[in-house]
Amino acid sequence: MYELFQNKINQKKSMKKPQADGELLRLQRLLKEEIKGKFSSRLKLYIIDTGSCGACELELQALFNPLYDVNSLGIEVVYDVREADMLLLTGLLTENMYPICLDAYQYLKEPKHVITIGDCILFHAPFKDTFAIKGQANIHFLAETHIGGCPPDPKALLRGMLKHLEGLS
Amino acid sequence: MRLIARFAKEQEACFEIITVYDTRVVKERINKVTPALLSIAKEYPTAVWFERKITDDFGIEILYSNDKRPLLKHEHFPKDIYPMRKSFSKLSVDYLEIESDTSVDNHGVILGPTVPYHLESSQYQLFNRNSDILHFEVIPFYKYRAIEKMVEGMTLDEAKPIVSRISGASTVAYQLAYLEIQLQASKKTLPSTLKIKHMFFLEFERILNHLSDLGLMCQFINFIEGFSFFMKLLEEGRETMNELTGHRFGFSVIDMETTPIDLRKGYDFIRYVEKELLWFEKWIKTKYSFWKKLIQQGVISREEASEFGLVGLVARSVNLDLDRRTDDKLYREYSFVVAQEGIGDASARFKIRLTEIHTSLRMMRRVLDNRAYPFFLGSFKDGEYYSYIESAGGELMMYLEIKDEKIERFFVRDPSFLNAQALSRCVKGNELDTLGLIIKSIPLSFSANDL
Numbered sequence: 001m002y003e004l005f006q007n008k009i010n011q012k013k014s015m016k017k018p019q020a021d022g023e024l025l026r027l028q029r030l031l032k033e034e035i036k037g038k039f040s041s042r043l044k045l046y047i048i049d050t051g052s053c054g055a056c057e058l059e060l061q062a063l064f065n066p067l068y069d070v071n072s073l074g075i076e077v078v079y080d081v082r083e084a085d086m087l088l089l090t091g092l093l094t095e096n097m098y099p100i101c102l103d104a105y106q107y108l109k110e111p112k113h114v115i116t117i118g119d120c121i122l123f124h125a126p127f128k129d130t131f132a133i134k135g136q137a138n139i140h141f142l143a144e145t146h147i148g149g150c151p152p153d154p155k156a157l158l159r160g161m162l163k164h165l166e167g168l169s
Numbered sequence: 170m171r172l173i174a175r176f177a178k179e180q181e182a183c184f185e186i187i188t189v190y191d192t193r194v195v196k197e198r199i200n201k202v203t204p205a206l207l208s209i210a211k212e213y214p215t216a217v218w219f220e221r222k223i224t225d226d227f228g229i230e231i232l233y234s235n236d237k238r239p240l241l242k243h244e245h246f247p248k249d250i251y252p253m254r255k256s257f258s259k260l261s262v263d264y265l266e267i268e269s270d271t272s273v274d275n276h277g278v279i280l281g282p283t284v285p286y287h288l289e290s291s292q293y294q295l296f297n298r299n300s301d302i303l304h305f306e307v308i309p310f311y312k313y314r315a316i317e318k319m320v321e322g323m324t325l326d327e328a329k330p331i332v333s334r335i336s337g338a339s340t341v342a343y344q345l346a347y348l349e350i351q352l353q354a355s356k357k358t359l360p361s362t363l364k365i366k367h368m369f370f371l372e373f374e375r376i377l378n379h380l381s382d383l384g385l386m387c388q389f390i391n392f393i394e395g396f397s398f399f400m401k402l403l404e405e406g407r408e409t410m411n412e413l414t415g416h417r418f419g420f421s422v423i424d425m426e427t428t429p430i431d432l433r434k435g436y437d438f439i440r441y442v443e444k445e446l447l448w449f450e451k452w453i454k455t456k457y458s459f460w461k462k463l464i465q466q467g468v469i470s471r472e473e474a475s476e477f478g479l480v481g482l483v484a485r486s487v488n489l490d491l492d493r494r495t496d497d498k499l500y501r502e503y504s505f506v507v508a509q510e511g512i513g514d515a516s517a518r519f520k521i522r523l524t525e526i527h528t529s530l531r532m533m534r535r536v537l538d539n540r541a542y543p544f545f546l547g548s549f550k551d552g553e554y555y556s557y558i559e560s561a562g563g564e565l566m567m568y569l570e571i572k573d574e575k576i577e578r579f580f581v582r583d584p585s586f587l588n589a590q591a592l593s594r595c596v597k598g599n600e601l602d603t604l605g606l607i608i609k610s611i612p613l614s615f616s617a618n619d620l
Contacts, residue, residue, distance in 0.1 A: 040393050047281070047283065048283055048290065049282075049283070049290040050291050050312075051290075051292070051311075051312040051313075051314055051442075052312070052337070052616060053334045053335060053336055053337040053340075053616045054288065054289050054336055054337040054338050054614060054615070054616045055338070055340075055418050056232065056286065056337075057288035057336025058290060058337060058338060058381065058418075060288075061288060061381075061415075062400070062403070062404060062407070064400070065397070065400035065401060065403065065404050066397045066400060066401050066404075067401070067404050068404075071470065079283060079284065080284055091312070091616075092314050094244050094310070094311070094312055094313055094314055095245075095246075095313075096245075096310065096311045096313055097282070097290060098597055099267065100282055100283075100290075100311075104283075108353065120334075126330035126331055126333055126334065127314065127316075127319065127334070128201055128319050128331075129260055130260065130314065130315040130316075130318055130319050131252060131257075131259055131260055131261055131262050131315060131318075132252075132313050132315035132318075133315070149420070150334075151337065152366060153299065153411075153417055157596065164415055169222070
């Protein structure tokens with residue numbers, strides 16, 4: 001019985017939410033306000049990996065961990081672009097992913113919010129052009145915001161998203 | 170013999186096919202006029218993807234193969250262009266117009282390329298009856314960036330930042346495989362202090378990958394506390410990696426000009442993960458509802474694993490003693506023991522990851538030594554070089570041919586290239602709602618697979 005009790009205490013201790021610093025708390029608060037005011041408290045993201053090394057996706061995934069906890073801000077990921085409010089693109093835009101991105105862009109509801117993520121997508125990373133790469137994503141899609149970095153860390157992603165939302169009327 | 174890789178390269182008068190087995194390397198020359206190659210897929214089922222890629226890359230016909238579908242050239246790619254031939258040097262091709270994708274047709278259901286099962290773009294073809302999976306297949310190369318072609322003609326130093334960004338999750342393993350080739354080509358031996366430091370970060374990367382996979386496996390069985398637990402540890406790990414290397418993934422951590430590892434931060438991380446993990450293991454030990462969801466899901470037998478030549482923890486989950494680290498003198502000195510399980514299901518792959526984290530932590534604890542001194546590689550000699558690294562996903566093989574100090578042919582075989590082909594066997598007969606768990610229980614990296 002004692003062990004069970006101790007186990008419960010330990011469980012709570014270990015499941016304790018990690019401590020967010022001042023900047024993170026500020027970002028979370030502002031994002032929550034923006035999402036509440038402009039997207040009725042639910043911002044649905046559709047993420048397309050257009051040819052990345054996977055690092056940008058892992059940093060986007062980190063946003064949903066207990067520290068950044070963007071779920072509690074009203075952010076969620078959807079797997080049908082027609083449900084999405086915002087399209088996020090990561091990685092070098094490959095020729096094989098281009099038609100898929102084009103379809104997704106067409107089905108994205110108006111007004112189309114597109115954010116490009118990472119250095120690769122604008123060719124700022126050390127990759128060279130090949131026949132398999134379509135080119136810079138911002139030439140083919142109207143992306144209002146770009147979040148740079150290789151990859152951008154979760155705080156940079158939050159800052160970029162906040163900047164985008166603040167710019168909306 | 171175990172098949173490791175099969176690929177082609179072009180020479181002046183012929184094509185050369187290089188088949189790498191665990192015990193030897195076989196080279197065959199075929200003419201350029203009517204290039205054709207005998208398939209070895211009957212003996213080695215995973216040769217199919219290698220051979221389909223050879224056809225797409227060079228236009229070499231594969232004889233007696235029962236699967237001649239294109240692999241990396243998707244339907245909009247012009248059929249008469251073979252991009253890895255030396256005569257092809259264009260930066261663009263006229264891609265064909267293709268009708269919009271139909272998601273359901275007579276050929277099964279196409280899932281993806283954006284799917285909840287995997288963060289990276291990848292398509293799956295699924296055949297099911299009611300809730301049972303009849304057949305399942307991976308359709309790769311959506312992220313095909315032609316990196317093999319991209320680095321041809323570059324110096325080894327120019328190509329290094331590209332190779333380190335092939336796969337973000339396995340960047341340390343890729344950097345180490347590349348360094349191994351640089352060492353062979355410069356006829357140098359790495360000082361032990363540097364080797365020890367590199368081993369520390371390779372094991373660190375393994376821990377981060379395992380934590381991420383364990384978290385996502387928990388998420389797919391709706392064990393949200395487990396997901397939060399592993400994601401919290403992963404975040405601590407990424408932050409520690411950032412503090413130790415200046416980057417959350419360690420993109421340029423494998424260098425020659427060594428700086429000592431921060432002992433305090435290293436020890437703190439090891440102690441923290443050890444303590445948390447022990448608590449977690451104690452907690453889930455008797456959590457039968459948790460194990461029930463993993464046991465007998467996505468089973469692969471020892472025979473199937475051998476037949477497919479599977480690598481990494483998928484092979485080790487059926488008691489196959491397959492780990493490149495056992496060949497490494499340094500690992501042997503540090504009393505490295507391979508983690509193995511016998512059942513070959515998702516629970517075995519879950520347990521192996523937990524054991525491997527403990528093993529990696531033990532190795533890291535022993536290598537924390539802040540003594541270091543500078544080392545220089547010098548010039549690289551022309552020739553062919555092979556390297557093998559045990560990445561978090563399994564055995565990673567890299568090949569480089571250097572001519573006039575520049576890259577003539579670059580080839581890399583990620584563990585995903587073999588393991589992804591076994592997914593069809595793993596999921597066959599399972600229920601549809603276990604698909605996510607099974608896919609996540611097998612370490613796959615499409616950025617490294619699609620290259």
